[in-house]
Amino acid sequence: EVVLTQSPGTLSLSPGERATLSCRASQSVNSNHLAWHQHKPGQAPRVLIYGTSSRATGVPDRFSGSGSGTDFTLTISRLEPEDSAVYYCQQDVNAPNTFGQGTKLEIK
Amino acid sequence: EVQLVESGGDLVQPGGSLRLSCGASGFRFSNYWIHWVRQAPGQGLVWVSHINGDGTRTSYADSVKGRFTISRDNAKNTLYLQMNSLRAEDTAVYYCLITNLGWGQGTRVTVSS
Numbered sequence: 001e002v003v004l005t006q007s008p009g010t011l012s013l014s015p016g017e018r019a020t021l022s023c024r025a026s027q028s029v030n031s032n033h034l035a036w037h038q039h040k041p042g043q044a045p046r047v048l049i050y051g052t053s054s055r056a057t058g059v060p061d062r063f064s065g066s067g068s069g070t071d072f073t074l075t076i077s078r079l080e081p082e083d084s085a086v087y088y089c090q091q092d093v094n095a096p097n098t099f100g101q102g103t104k105l106e107i108k
Numbered sequence: 109e110v111q112l113v114e115s116g117g118d119l120v121q122p123g124g125s126l127r128l129s130c131g132a133s134g135f136r137f138s139n140y141w142i143h144w145v146r147q148a149p150g151q152g153l154v155w156v157s158h159i160n161g162d163g164t165r166t167s168y169a170d171s172v173k174g175r176f177t178i179s180r181d182n183a184k185n186t187l188y189l190q191m192n193s194l195r196a197e198d199t200a201v202y203y204c205l206i207t208n209l210g211w212g213q214g215t216r217v218t219v220s221s
Binding site: 033035037039044045046047050051054056057086088090092095096097098099100101102 | 110143145152153154155158167169170203205207210213214
């Protein structure tokens with residue numbers, strides 16, 4: 001099983017700052033199959049990034065993904081208050097598919 | 109517009125069964141792998157199962173293997189999850205997900221006597 005470890009567990013930043021979220025895999029993941037999701041309380045999750053760096057429809061260009069092999073990054077530039085959420089990485093190529101444990105992003 | 113709509117969640121006793129559905133619209137349903145993902149109260153997202161576009165390939169998390177069955181009807185644009193021998197630890201909101209497209213709104217399953 002591919003274990004995805006996200007860091008940090010919690011991130012507290014101010015509006016306008018830049019957030020860098022990390023996702024490290026226990027073994028190499030095909031970059032076509034690494035995604036990032038945003039989940040706010042009481043709402044359905046939302047796909048942000050798929051294929052490591054492709055933004056889903058309607059996702060602002062403040063959100064960007066990068067990485068390869070075992071190290072992947074979600075970057076949110078110019079944070080806005082509505083970016084407060086839990087962010088999950090996911091790999092969907094190796095069975096069983098897996099999610100990271102999540103990074104909670106708080107906007108001060 | 110891409111839409112995924114889950115249904116079928118309910119309160120069920122331990123050992124009982126339930127069938128969840130996920131109706132799809134706005135895209136060519138048969139082209140995509142689809143996942144079931146769940147979130148137990150206060151916990152993170154956990155992958156449950158997936159199925160390929162023509163329904164010939166499936167995979168399951170160890171925690172549900174042998175109890176849950178994923179299937180799809182491409183003529184009806186619908187994904188299913190048959191859940192048998194339900195346990196308290198299966199209590200969660202269940203979502204369908206197409207990684208490149210989006211999530212459903214979820215359906216709640218509660219397993220309790």
